[in-house]
Amino acid sequence: MPLTPVLTARFAEPRSWTLETYERLDGYRALRQALTMAPDEVVALVKDSGLRGRGGAGFPTGMKWSFIPQPKPGETPTGPAAMPKYLVVNADEGEPGTCKDVPLMMADPHSLVEGVIISAYAVRCSFAVIYVRGEAVHAHRRVVAAVQEAYAAGYLGTDVLGSGYDLELVVHAGAGAYICGEETALLDSLEGYRGQPRLKPPFPAVAGLYGGPTVINNVETLATVPYVIRGGADWFKTMGPEKSPGPKIYSLSGRVVRPGQYEAPMGTTMRELLEMAGGVRPGHELKFWTPGGSSTPYFTAEHLDVPLDFDSVAAAGSMLGTTALMVFDETDSIVEATLRFTEFYAHESCGKCTPCREGTYWLVQILERLVHGNGRAADLDLLTDTCDNILGRSFCALGDGATSCIASSLKYFKDDYVALLPPEEQARLGRSLRLEPVGAAAS
Known part of the structure; x- marks a missing residue:
């Protein structure tokens, strides 16, 4: 049964990374729709959709947004609620075997930019940062160019699309430290310090960037948000299991015939993904594989039919992580x-x-x-x-x-x-x- 691409639908288009192509294929329609809603309505919609973070931990995205302290109607805000809110995009893709965010930023950077604007609006944030891994030079250039196009078209800056909402978006290149993929180390790096994890609590939602309430989301997570807004929660839940719905980009590498990125609904099995990738190289047999990169416990051939969603993989003794599926055969030690x-x-x-x-x-x-x-x-x-x-x-x-x-x-x-x-x-x-x-x- 052929799969209908969602996140990768524009990848094969000529000059897919340009604003012209993005707008021609329904780009920024979700933003216009979101700006007609109250911020709390956007949060509620994302929460109802069941979207979970695609950076590895799988935390519910809408719930994470709801943790940001907001002023109560009719009251003078105090404490964290009175401080500026920040949105930080974790584009520091450094997990061995992982290659989903960089292709997305290369082929369809405007989906990330649109997702950032909608998410920032939802948490009432006026300053956002995309933190790109330093070695991903070409992806960094693509995102910078997309942000410049978005500014010129009125999607960023003062009075976005005449809505009265203001948002400044900065693209920052890290120095290539794996540890900066950890959200608090990333924040320290952004502030000009050596990237090292912070002791938690306090969590970033209360005291994050510059001590203000901060939402930190992965690239794939935010690039999914526009589809949630346009399609709605019920449509989003038609893909994948109830507790881990939506489309997902799986990175297959190693001893397979056609390594690459494969989009499929959450809960797709490794056996099904191997079929898409042409199977293990001819004349050899699968020995072991990683479901979510090198930091997740190995799986073997007995796990080929485990649904690749957060809960099923955890129940089988590993973690979904970044869905970096590295395949090894009997010749590998x-x-x-x-x-x-x-x-x-x-x-x-x-x-x-x-x-x-x-x-x-x-x-x-x-x-x-x-x-x-x-x-x-x-x-x-x-x-x-x-x-x-x-x-x-x-x-x-x-x-x-x-x-x-x-x-x-x-x-x-x-x-x-x-x-x-x-x-x-x-x-x-x-x-x-x-x-x-x-x-x-x-x-």
């Missing part, structure tokens, strides 16, 4: 892949908290010892113990993400680790530590 991911996290750790700074360093040392055939029998337990000392003890999710691939690889493929040990260390382990096949253990 899971230990070497895990080492590569762990090296990334050790390099990108901001160093603020000891468990992540020290723990990721030692995880790399242990994995390198194993990969080079110099491991010890005790290293398998040492890996688990080190992960336990990082998990839940770091300022942000980087530490937790660094342990995900290690813990899940030991869960499903411990024999692969054992096979890398010298013969005398394998003998020392003894039969009691050998894993049964995954299928037998599960039954």
